[in-house]
Amino acid sequence: MASYYSTKFEGRKTANGEKFTNNAYTAAHNRLKFGTYVRVTNLRSGKWVVVRINDKLHHQNKRVVDLTRRAAKQLGLIAHGISKVQLEIVPKEEGEEWIEAQMKYISPEHTKHEEIAGDGEKKAK
Numbered sequence: 001m002a003s004y005y006s007t008k009f010e011g012r013k014t015a016n017g018e019k020f021t022n023n024a025y026t027a028a029h030n031r032l033k034f035g036t037y038v039r040v041t042n043l044r045s046g047k048w049v050v051v052r053i054n055d056k057l058h059h060q061n062k063r064v065v066d067l068t069r070r071a072a073k074q075l076g077l078i079a080h081g082i083s084k085v086q087l088e089i090v091p092k093e094e095g096e097e098w099i100e101a102q103m104k105y106i107s108p109e110h111t112k113h114e115e116i117a118g119d120g121e122k123k124a125k
Helices: 069-075 092-105
Strands: 002-004 026-028 037-042 048-055 065-067 085-090 114-116 122-124
Touching (some): 037 092, 048 069
Antiparallel strands (some): 026 065, 037 048
């Protein structure tokens, strides 16, 4: 199961010492090393996103991964709060490329109800 961070964590330090922002493509996981890149696939929708692990979950947390709100929006998690996911480790170079592309082409406001037209205008589906 995956969920996402509350806005109350904005600006706090993650377990690896980075400043947390919900506008990044990062995540918390208890067994993966910091800096690991992971493709997270929402098993309900088939949507996926690549994130970098930079935090740990609370030891009593039963979820597999906590995502930033930006990553959760891309997966369609916001409406449901949690969802079953599949994780796949990706090589560092590939992960960096995907995150750069996601940051460039997917705005934080973009949701599954909108699509970005070629002219940059949002159009409702």
